[in-house]
Amino acid sequence: MCGEQTQNQSVKLHWFGPFGEHAVNASWIAVQELEKLGLGDGVDLYVYEIPVEYQTVQRLIPALWKKHSPQLVVHVGVSGMATTVTLEKCGHNVGYKGLDNCRFCPGSQCCVEGGPECIDSIIDTDAVCKRVSTLGLDVTVTISKDAGRYLCDFTYYTSLYQSHGRSAFVHVPPLGKPYTAEQLGRALQAIIEEMLDVLEHSEGKINCRHEH
Template sequence: MDSRSSCVVVTGFGPFRQHLVNSSWEAVKELSKLGLGNDMEVELQTLQLPVDYREVKQRVARIWEDLQPQFVVHVGVDPAAKAIFLEQCSKNRGYRDADIRGFRPECGVCLPDGPEVITSEVSMKAVSRRAAVQGVEVAFSRDAGRYVCDYAYYLSLHHGNGCAALIHVPPLSPWLPASLLGKALQVLIQEMLEEIEKARAQNQKLSLCSSSQGESTGGLLL
């Protein structure tokens, strides 16, 4: 991650099935107006992805190759949800539902040689406990649904070595407008970035301790 830019990419999805207005993209558009906060030294980029497996595969690869972000957040809609769900991991198999073009991945697989499960570097349970979003519940999940948003998540976790997230938001409603979802995304992504910084600092501390012990041992051996 240290070699990557300070860019954070957040994506939402376009229309599909009966969802002519996709709340995920509406929420991301609101986030783009809000930004991630003045204290976040990152460049926010927002993109819409189509509900199309083949197009998503190409675009996710380009995001990581061209922008080299430190973190990517995919936002999808869960039509049955009443809460915002933070997805901890993504699975490689089981993608059997057709996309907007009627396409399904061959054998229902993201990457034929990929691991069965890839887990985000971020502890979604910790984020869901800490994040306070007024007007909507936040929970974490270990089953991202095996549709195009989960597919995008798996690919981002693969390309980014775990530096990715998937947030499922409910459909828009009078009591859950896009403005509230956009604010929720801001709060949640801030927490996720702080979680990554904590993990990085801890890893650096462990690395320094290990190095110091090695030098000390080496001195004794000499």
């Protein structure tokens, strides 16, 4: 019989700073609202801002994973093209040509030289999307397989590579297009709670199979 989990779950949450036309990044607004709502007493939440800089991402992501060793890392970014809250299934290694806030772009145009072209999250994003969509939130949640080949995608791939897939990425639309800060915060709360539940149950099945 499998024992119940008693220790707190650990979640590390990242949002992105201002860039381009996004003087106020909606991902930061959504994270602020999530912090007000919380994730319950059983979850330790660590929140960090990620600068829109390739080299900082390459240095910071491994350092934060080493420091906290969380059950899950969730990255939250804004997409000017998004009209829904979007769960990204995977991160991509190559095709990074856009300049960051420091006017820098990797010469190799990739995240990890020699790394796989694409890495999928171990989180079943389809299941999370379906479950959140049944909660009656006034926010539409969708799935994507292309995080955009800029700092969002670059960060996601770097995190997936570092964590062996134990990462997730949520894209939010710009504030007011169409959702309020409160709507984004509630959606983010529901998404992360469902991600933790899906992750816990999938790992519980694995542990049970190992015990028999």
